[in-house]
Amino acid sequence: MSDSTRSDPARADLARADTARPSLAARLPGLSALGPLLALILLVALGAYLNENFLSAGNVTNVLARSAFIGMIAVGMTFVITSGGLDLSVGSMAAFIAGVMILAMNALLPSMGVGVPLILAGMGIALGAGLLAGLGNGLLVTKARIEPFIVTLGTMGIFRSLVTWLADGGTISLDFGVRQLYRPVYYSGLFGIAWPILVFAVVAIAGQIAMRHTRFGRYCEAIGSNDKVALYSAVNVERIRLMTYVLLGLLVGLATIMYVPRLGSASGSTGMLWELEAIAAVIIGGTALKGGYGRVWGTVIGVLILSLIDNILILADLVSPYLNGTIQGVIIVLAVVLQRSKSSA
Amino acid sequence: MSTAPERAAAPVLELVDVRKSFGPIEILHGIDFALHAGEVHALIGENGAGKSTIMKILGGFLAPSSGAVRLDGAPAPYTTGAQAEALGVVVIHQEFNLAPDLTVSENIWLGRELGGLFLDHRAMRTGTQALLDELDSPIRPEARIRDLPVSDRQMVEIAKALARKARVLVMDEPSAVLTHKEVEVLFRQIERLRAQGVALLYTSHRLEEITRLADRVTVLRDGAVVRKAGRGELTEDGMATAMVGRKLEDIYPPKRHHAGAVALEVRGFSVPPLVKDISFTLRRGEVLGISGLVGSGRTELAEGLVGLRPASGEILRHGVPVKVGSVREAAACGMAYLTEDRKEHGLLLDKNLAVNLTLSTLARFGTPFIDAGREEAALTRAIGDFDIRAPRRDMKVGNLSGGNQQKLLLAKTMLGDPEVVIIDEPTRGIDVGTKSQIYAFIDALAAEGRSVIVISSDMPEILGLSDRVLVMRHGRIAGELEGERLTENAVVRLVMGTNEQASGSASHV
Numbered sequence: 002m003s004d005s006t007r008s009d010p011a012r013a014d015l016a017r018a019d020t021a022r023p024s025l026a027a028r029l030p031g032l033s034a035l036g037p038l039l040a041l042i043l044l045v046a047l048g049a050y051l052n053e054n055f056l057s058a059g060n061v062t063n064v065l066a067r068s069a070f071i072g073m074i075a076v077g078m079t080f081v082i083t084s085g086g087l088d089l090s091v092g093s094m095a096a097f098i099a100g101v102m103i104l105a106m107n108a109l110l111p112s113m114g115v116g117v118p119l120i121l122a123g124m125g126i127a128l129g130a131g132l133l134a135g136l137g138n139g140l141l142v143t144k145a146r147i148e149p150f151i152v153t154l155g156t157m158g159i160f161r162s163l164v165t166w167l168a169d170g171g172t173i174s175l176d177f178g179v180r181q182l183y184r185p186v187y188y189s190g191l192f193g194i195a196w197p198i199l200v201f202a203v204v205a206i207a208g209q210i211a212m213r214h215t216r217f218g219r220y221c222e223a224i225g226s227n228d229k230v231a232l233y234s235a236v237n238v239e240r241i242r243l244m245t246y247v248l249l250g251l252l253v254g255l256a257t258i259m260y261v262p263r264l265g266s267a268s269g270s271t272g273m274l275w276e277l278e279a280i281a282a283v284i285i286g287g288t289a290l291k292g293g294y295g296r297v298w299g300t301v302i303g304v305l306i307l308s309l310i311d312n313i314l315i316l317a318d319l320v321s322p323y324l325n326g327t328i329q330g331v332i333i334v335l336a337v338v339l340q341r342s343k344s345s346a
Numbered sequence: 347m348s349t350a351p352e353r354a355a356a357p358v359l360e361l362v363d364v365r366k367s368f369g370p371i372e373i374l375h376g377i378d379f380a381l382h383a384g385e386v387h388a389l390i391g392e393n394g395a396g397k398s399t400i401m402k403i404l405g406g407f408l409a410p411s412s413g414a415v416r417l418d419g420a421p422a423p424y425t426t427g428a429q430a431e432a433l434g435v436v437v438i439h440q441e442f443n444l445a446p447d448l449t450v451s452e453n454i455w456l457g458r459e460l461g462g463l464f465l466d467h468r469a470m471r472t473g474t475q476a477l478l479d480e481l482d483s484p485i486r487p488e489a490r491i492r493d494l495p496v497s498d499r500q501m502v503e504i505a506k507a508l509a510r511k512a513r514v515l516v517m518d519e520p521s522a523v524l525t526h527k528e529v530e531v532l533f534r535q536i537e538r539l540r541a542q543g544v545a546l547l548y549t550s551h552r553l554e555e556i557t558r559l560a561d562r563v564t565v566l567r568d569g570a571v572v573r574k575a576g577r578g579e580l581t582e583d584g585m586a587t588a589m590v591g592r593k594l595e596d597i598y599p600p601k602r603h604h605a606g607a608v609a610l611e612v613r614g615f616s617v618p619p620l621v622k623d624i625s626f627t628l629r630r631g632e633v634l635g636i637s638g639l640v641g642s643g644r645t646e647l648a649e650g651l652v653g654l655r656p657a658s659g660e661i662l663r664h665g666v667p668v669k670v671g672s673v674r675e676a677a678a679c680g681m682a683y684l685t686e687d688r689k690e691h692g693l694l695l696d697k698n699l700a701v702n703l704t705l706s707t708l709a710r711f712g713t714p715f716i717d718a719g720r721e722e723a724a725l726t727r728a729i730g731d732f733d734i735r736a737p738r739r740d741m742k743v744g745n746l747s748g749g750n751q752q753k754l755l756l757a758k759t760m761l762g763d764p765e766v767v768i769i770d771e772p773t774r775g776i777d778v779g780t781k782s783q784i785y786a787f788i789d790a791l792a793a794e795g796r797s798v799i800v801i802s803s804d805m806p807e808i809l810g811l812s813d814r815v816l817v818m819r820h821g822r823i824a825g826e827l828e829g830e831r832l833t834e835n836a837v838v839r840l841v842m843g844t845n846e847q848a849s850g851s852a853s854h855v
Contacts, residue, residue: 215714223694232673233691234758235674235706235707
């Protein structure tokens with residue numbers, strides 16, 4: 002009955018359409034949705050063809066674990082962009098949170114000693130700092146009504162300068178004993194899967210569900226689509242917008258928690274350009290840059306595409322790895338061009 | 347009826363038997379209309395009578411479906427607004443066509459800048475100053491449009507028209523945005539242009555302006571010319587009667603509402619800056635019409651009542667004072683507002699039917715996860731109840747016809763089961779068949795015991811639906827009409843401010 006909508010007054014069909022399904026073509030995601038997935042598959046095939054070690058457990062774990070930081074941030078960024086916002090400060094925010102977290106743990110060390118409570122305290126501080134940072138961005142956007150671009154451009158500079166100041170221009174290092182205890186959070190895992198990958202997977206799945214099946218996700222899309230309509234439809238536009246920034250801040254905190262045990266230090270160059278990678282991943286994944294439509298699983302694919310390019314360039318020795326940025330840039334521009342040709346069609 | 351003064355001079359710009367259809371609906375039925383050099387020709391009629399369509403055809407923005415546009419006796423050679431301007435036919439739209447961040451001078455020369463590789467700023471400024479001097483205007487050529495009051499912007503538009511050597515100037519309700527004093531300035535400029543031999547078309551809802559300015563008057567009703575008159579041949583009363591002049595059609599349901607207890611009482615309600623000191627009551631099962639010109643504060647009042655605008659004053663539901671600071675709080679008090687602007691404020695055009703239907707009541711569809719099955723069931727019910735005709739359920743709402751969009755918006759509003767429903771312009775841009783369906787829905791709401799407020803610029807609609815009518819003027823209630831006294835003439839007079847005896851009408855222009 003999928004093709005019976007034309008002849009009769011459509012209403013009769015619609016009234017009993019509970020059982021009716023859209024045609025197969027309508028149910029399949031469009032080419033624009035499948036594009037990033039195809040690109041990912043092609044990249045994997047290319048990588049496997051160029052280097053036999055590409056599909057080895059070690060390399061896959063390496064790629065995924067390094068994707069995880071940007072990935073968690075990009076999932077949060079998906080909600081911000083979907084609701085019509087933007088956050089340029091996440092990279093600096095991660096560096097700042099890492100610096101604060103390490104300094105706090107070092108300061109607590111004499112009183113608490115090396116142990117799990119100290120690590121947990123550090124994690125709590127990271128999440129708290131992320132929450133406050135996100136809250137600051139969100140309040141400036143919603144209450145002070147300043148453009149998100151301007152707000153987060155400002156806080157990007159502030160966080161970056163603060164961490165440089167905290168490190169006195171150098172590096173903030175975690176106490177060696179604590180670092181040994183904390184290391185497994187990045188390097189170890191469960192069932193052979195590294196913790197960052199597991200946490201990223203949980204965040205991605207929860208994000209996808211939140212976007213598709215909860216009011217929060219629906220409201221984000223509604224606000225990004227037309228915030229006036231959302232306001233007239235009894236949606237608390239300001240609160241939802243604020244929540245997207247707070248959520249992103251929390252996820253930056255979570256990413257930092259997974260990142261700090263990797264190097265055990267933070268400096269003025271920690272998290273450099275993460276914001277661009279996160280935004281790029283969101284856009285490549287098919288989320289509309291001007292808001293109104295978000296696709297969390299697309300963002301995950303976007304993150305993987307970006308990390309794979311990096312990885313293949315290093316492994317394949319085909320093109321200089323220094324051209325990584327060039328290739329990523331081309332892909333980002335292409336993704337937006339494809340989006341536009343879709344919407345104008 | 348045709349008693350227009352015969353003139354020897356041929357018209358500058360003329361419509362001959364012009365018809366215009368949008369889709370299957372013809373909205374102009376054979377219009378003959380002429381503009382003469384050195385004359386002000388007023389075009390009046392109710393909203394939707396076809397005035398703006400005529401102005402668009404004259405200005406080259408729309409092509410007639412049949413009939414001819416003649417410039418100097420020959421078929422008009424233009425097909426776009428820009429081409430028409432180049433030939434001296436200039437339209438000043440209600441929403442001005444000025445770049446707010448550019449200066450007066452830059453706007454006036456926009457697209458025709460003087461100079462070669464580099465702009466000749468001095469020549470343009472001198473030219474602008476000369477134009478403004480000619481208009482006796484103190485505006486500085488360097489002023490930014492953004493910093494100018496509305497009346498000055500109007501003057502810049504006129505200067506721009508002069509700079510383009512306008513022979514025909516079409517003005518769409520230029521006085522609507524002006525204060526009394528500014529209107530005087532505008533009139534002097536119009537009289538000056540007339541003396542210079544420009545052919546002017548003037549529209550306004552303020553009939554006293556027509557009496558003062560117009561050398562000829564053409565009255566439109568339902569897309570046809572119903573009256574042509576020369577200066578002094580038609581009183582303001584006569585104009586109002588000619589504009590209204592029709593029987594109510596039977597697309598309206600019979601009035602059989604039995605008003606119950608007071609459901610809503612509003613006391614001393616103000617929505618700054620326009621709406622001041624509004625008080626009224628609304629009963630269960632009653633349809634209350636609110637009439638008035640665009641800009642009289644009707645929408646502002648409604649939006650204030652449901653918490654979309656900051657407001658002061660008292661709202662009582664069933665005699666109990668309630669606080670309404672947001673749409674959510676309004677919904678909690680059983681009040682809902684259906685916006686006049688369904689494309690910008692009502693519906694998410696790039697989302698599907700179900701998402702739109704449930705947006706304002708999403709909490710009822712499951713927590714924490716939205717139950718897609720319940721959403722689909724609600725859509726099925728809405729499609730049945732409100733006769734929404736969509737080729738596909740998962741299509742974007744922006745691709746629905748205006749009538750079906752409006753039905754969906756109505757379904758969305760009613761999903762919250764409000765007791766008090768405020769419907770702003772229920773049938774704007776909707777064909778007649780769907781109109782009568784929407785009237786039937788509104789009637790059914792009242793019959794169920796709900797209280798309905800209908801805001802409309804459409805006079806027959808207000809009269810056909812309402813048990814009682816409030817007329818707003820300049821942000822205040824100009825009068826209330828009910829029963830025997832509820833006639834088209836009475837409403838039009840209150841709306842236009844030509845009424846002397848109606849109760850509560852204290853304001854004059």
